[in-house]
Amino acid sequence: MTSPLLQIDRLTKRFGGVVAADAITLDIPPGEFHAVIGPNGAGKTTLVSLLAGEVAPQEGTIRFERSDITRLPVYRRSRLGLARSFQISSLFSDFTAIENVALATQAHRGHSFRFWRDARREAALRKPARAALARVGLAARAHVRVDRMSHGEHRQLEIAMALATTPRMLLLDEPMAGMGPEESVQMVATLRQLKGAMTILLIEHDMDAVFALADRITVLVYGRVIASGRPAEIKADAAVRQAYLGEKESSGHE
């Protein structure tokens, strides 16, 4: 058996009296498409923030490729190959699409204490950026300023930027948030294409997408893992049905 790429061990985060992550333990083997679902306030985004390094846990450890990254700053994790996308698009809105992605490429091609050469003319930065844009279907929109793009395009660009860092693992925080049905179909196509090419941890509200894509699913309720397994097992799980799927109808987007 191959050792897991990401090992989360009893990870705990409390905000005041609220336990957002309650001794979460989870192993994700390389190549797996793993989805995390849960009702609003289950601590899904907290989990991404913990893994990305934006918040520090009180207890527990995170191992990536066997090395402990629990206390590593955000940028170091990105360097190791752990890339994330944001639930609320976090882009460089006054840059064009390709400039956004090229910057992500640049972060992983040596240091940037280079003061003279025009970085926009560096093929070594532009070519991979163009490839990443093509992968999410934005090739034709490369030179459009981000603040003039649609919401759906922003979501795709989020993914392209994560891809441009040549990650070993992607953390996707609700890539379909706020999308219309058509845009969602496109995003599912993008994700399906990525499946298998790299390890993916997806957090998502869209149940159809999750069950269509995931190899395994973990269900989070009040920061605690209540079930983890194959899609069919999750569908059949009594605790999940009661805690989550049962109330799906009433819960909207966050």
Next chain:
Amino acid sequence: MTASFDPPLEHAPASRLNGRTAFIVAMLAILALLPVYTTLTGDSFVMTLFSRVLILAIGAVSLNLIMGYGGMVSFGHAAYLGIGGYAVGILAKEGIGSGFVQWPVAIAVSALYALVVGALSLRTRGVYFIMITLAFAQMIYYVVIGLERYGGDDGLTIYQRSRFGGFIDLNNKTVFYYLCFVLLMASIYLVSRLVNSRFGLVIRGTRSNERRMRAIGFPTFRYKLVCFVIAGALCGLAGALLANHTSFISPALMHWTRSGDLIVMVVLGGLGSLFGPLIGTVAFLLLEEALSRVTEYPDMILGPVLLLVAIYLHGGIEGLLQWRRHD
């Protein structure tokens, strides 16, 4: 901090001739030919005034690098003018008159000061950053007031301008003017290379969205710090020039209102544009000069003018020049 200043990311300069390019070329031509006018008319006042414009424009270019491109609103930038000036003044008083020593010292001490201030202030943002840069500048201001040997509150007269062997004679006003002109052009060129390099894109990306920069793998702090130090060094050079220009330095050089003036020049000209700081400095100093002839309270008029610029002209004067229909 960045929300209120949002200059568009400037692309590699287009060679197309438009109103803005024409304006800048005309302005540079006038600046380049000013000494000819002085020679013809014997009116040296204009050249003296514009030497000052060129020097302060270097300071504004430096501030624009961190504020316009980097989103770091330093409210203590005049401190570098003072440090650069006092480096020259103190060395001159101690008998070291060579510019080859004075100017590198002015630049190095300014850079060192920027390193200390930056290391402490760049961990904060927004209003806290502004307050810390101001606090440091005030500290230096009072330190200088305490330097009895170097004139304290009264300032220090510099009896001899920096000497550069036989190469450049700063006592010649025309030579000094052209030196300032060349150094200003060099600093604008330096900034133009810098902001389009990898380093520059990191700085601009950080202004736009620092959280994302870290998420894609940039240790943003060290880039901001280096940018802060480069700007400090450049403004220290302006300080050395200023001391030579006036042959006199005093703590007033680094009074906090001088830092405010520099911010005004940059905002007036256009944040995050290459020639904006020069345009802003020309406009500010000419306005100040003109108003001081007609009224005892130039600020009464300068204030409202600025208010209008801040409200209606987001790209400053430079932005007005390149105004186009938005699609």
